[in-house]
Amino acid sequence: DAGITQSPRYKITETGRQVTLMCHQTWSHSYMFWYRQDLGHGLRLIYYSAAADITDKGEVPDGYVVSRSKTENFPLTLESATRSQTSVYFCASSELVGRGNEQYFGPGTRLTVT
Amino acid sequence: KNQVEQSPQSLIILEGKNCTLQCNYTVSPFSNLRWYKQDTGRGPVSLTIMTFSENTKSNGRYTATLDADTKQSSLHITASQLSDSASYICVVSARYGGATNKLIFGTGTLLAVQP
Numbered sequence: 001d002a003g004i005t006q007s008p009r010y011k012i013t014e015t016g017r018q019v020t021l022m023c024h025q026t027w028s029h030s031y032m033f034w035y036r037q038d039l040g041h042g043l044r045l046i047y048y049s050a051a052a053d054i055t056d057k058g059e060v061p062d063g064y065v066v067s068r069s070k071t072e073n074f075p076l077t078l079e080s081a082t083r084s085q086t087s088v089y090f091c092a093s094s095e096l097v098g099r100g101n102e103q104y105f106g107p108g109t110r111l112t113v114t
Numbered sequence: 115k116n117q118v119e120q121s122p123q124s125l126i127i128l129e130g131k132n133c134t135l136q137c138n139y140t141v142s143p144f145s146n147l148r149w150y151k152q153d154t155g156r157g158p159v160s161l162t163i164m165t166f167s168e169n170t171k172s173n174g175r176y177t178a179t180l181d182a183d184t185k186q187s188s189l190h191i192t193a194s195q196l197s198d199s200a201s202y203i204c205v206v207s208a209r210y211g212g213a214t215n216k217l218i219f220g221t222g223t224l225l226a227v228q229p
Contacts, residue, residue: 042118042203042219043158090157103217105157 003027006091006106013081014114021076021109023091031094032074033103034058034066036087043090049074081113116141118206118220126226131194135223137187137204145209149178149189152201152222161189161202194227201225 004025013019023032030051035043035058045058047066055066063085065077074093078085091106118139127133139147146165150158162171162178164187170179175192191198201222208216 040221042205042221043217044219045217092157102160102163105159107157108155 004091004093004104004106006089006109008109009107010110012112012114015081015083017081019078019081019111021078021089021091021111023074023076023106025072025074025091025093025104025106027093027095027104028071029093029095029104030071031096031103032068033092033094034064034074034076035090035092036060036085037090037108038087046076046089078111081111083113085111086113087111116206116208116216116218118204118218120202120204120220120223122223123221124224124226126228127194129194129196129227129229133191133194133225135189135191135202135204135225137189137220139185139187139204139206139218139220141185141206141208141218143209144182144185145207147178147180147187148205148207148217149176149187150203150205152203154200158203191225194225196227196229199225199227 007022033048034046037043044060049055049068052071089109092103094101094103121136148163149161152158161176164171164180177190180187201224203222204220206218
């Protein structure tokens with residue numbers, strides 16, 4: 001029962017580099033989400049996806065790109081990393097978004113941009 | 115503006131003691147309120163979910179209350195254990211059209227349980 005996994009767990013990269021964070025879930029949940037968590041802020045939604053090939057922006061999408069060619073995978077790409085993107089990134093999934101439906105979070109990826 | 119505010123920011127208690135964490139929100143239209151526990155270095159894990167009509171919900175030693183009139187919630191932890199040391203996050207769901215709900219996260223209360 002793998003659930004939802006993220007890789008890598010830790011990443012250090014340089015400003016301007018492209019970085020891709022991976023997210024994989026084994027539940028066949030329809031919805032998947034990417035959040036970032038920074039000190040002094042609650043988790044903030046970057047992008048979400050309602051199904052394969054359907055994605056939409058969240059609260060803080062600038063500088064990020066997502067894709068969802070398969071239901072189980074939802075990679076997040078930083079096309080040209082900046083120091084302000086240093087953060088902990090969480091992927092989550094849920095069966096349906098709506099009243100009471102639970103979001104299950106991955107273990108997170110700690111990204112440092114130098 | 116939709117906001118979720120939690121207090122205190124941090125709390126230290128002795129093992130075996132009880133504690134109560136607070137959450138105030140200004141979210142509309144309200145759908146549900148969730149409490150999550152986040153251990154250091156891990157993702158948040160759900161403790162409780164309450165809808166408008168529910169004013170209390172328990173999960174073991176955790177009891178959440180909701181007052182939809184005053185837009186306040188609390189999480190009460192009974193007989194604390196060292197493993198309760200974590201950040202507790204209040205999350206309010208705003209109901210939008212169709213099946214899409216927006217989650218508004220508080221910044222969390224960091225609880226440390228000491229022996």
